[in-house]
Amino acid sequence: MIYKGVLTKMQTEFLEPIQYYLVFENDFIHMNQLLNKEIGLKLVGHQCLSCGLDRPIFRQGFCRSCFFEQPVAGDWIMRPELSKAHLGQEDRDLEYEKRVQLQPHIVYLANSSNVKVGVTRKSQVPTRWIDQGAHEAIEIVEVPNRYLAGITEVALKDHVSDKTNWRNMLKNDVKDEDLIAWRDKLKSYIPDEVLSYYIEHNSETNIEFPVEHYPIKPKSLNLSKVDSYTGLLKGIKGQYLIFEDDTVFNVRANEGLVVELSV
Template sequence: MTYQGLLTKMETEFLEPINYYLVFKNDFINMNQLLGKTITMEFVKYECLNCGLNKPIYRQGFCKSCFFDIPQAADWIMRPELSTAHLGKEDRDLEYEKKVQLQPHIVYLANSSNVKVGVTRKSQVPTRWIDQGAHEAIEIVEVPNRYLAGVTEVALKNYVGDKTNWRSMLKNDIKDENLVEWREKLKAYIPEEAKDYFIESNTETNLVFPVNKYPEKPKSLNLKKEHKYTGVLAGIKGQYLIFEDQTVFNVRSNEGLVVNITVN
């Protein structure tokens, strides 16, 4: 059976293990059901997630002109501390920025390859942790806007990492950490304006991913360059498809590609 569709990040269900779905315009694929099956992926064309044109994807699923124009790709997306909607200041589109920035945000600790600090909208818990391939995570601060979350993250980055080592995450080269202890250790470094939002009492969330076999030396598939790839699906973690030959494919990094997926 062959499916054709535009790649966007996989939708997930917080079950044990996590359930993954590739959602296309008129169809969807339950990826968990493809574990152990041979899959062929073929690059068809580009389709910018904003304008829909067949133009090379620049970043985040957008063509270059859209990336530098639309609010969904503004700097404050990746750097929450640059948010200004709480001041009534527009970056690219104040209405959109108010909608996204002026809602509850969580500063969290997640352990995927190591303990790291991150920011997400409250509505995106635990989806954000799943997308990062974290096997455990905990909320440490809940604030009313994105700016406060951003400045808190910046302060805590001096004492804990803020990046995931994707190779270690995919190899499952990880160790369990006591995130409650980490939360208490970092409490003293939360900025003054966010101290009242510290979460005093909660427990860590554990996540289980559908993986039959982890790669020892993961090698990333560049579908735009290779155009076609066939492999046996061995697992799914974060937003990565893991194949038995140690090839891995980051679905989120390939948003904006139209592909054919054939299940043999």
């Protein structure tokens, strides 16, 4: 069977283990059901997630012009401390920026390859942690806008990482950490204007991924270079498909590619 569509990040369902769905315009595929089956991926084109045109993808699923023009790709997405909607100041589209920035945000600790600090909208918990391949996570603060979350992350990343080592995450080269102890240790570094939003009493969230075989030496599949690939699917973690020959494919990093998926 062959499915064809534009890649966007896999949708997830928070169960044990996580359930993954690849959603195309006219189909959706329950990826967990493809474990231990041979699947093929073939690049057949590009489709910008904003303008919909067949243009080379620049970043985040957008063509070059949309990446530098659309509000959904503003610098404050990756650097929340640059958010200005709470001041009424526009970056690219103030109404859009108000909708996204002026809502509850969470600063959290997640353990995927190491303990890291991150920011997400409250509505994206636990999806954000799943997408990062974290096997445990905990909220630190809940604030009313993205700016306050951003300045908290900036303050904390002097004392804890803000990056994930994707290879270690995929190899499952991780250890359990006491995230409650980490949270309490970092409390003294939270900016004064955010301290009242500190979450005092909560517990870790644990996440189980559908992986039967972890790669020993993960090698990333780049469809733009090889056009097609066929392999036996052995696991899914974060937004990665893991194959028996240690090939891994980051679905989210390839958003905007039009592919044929054969089973």
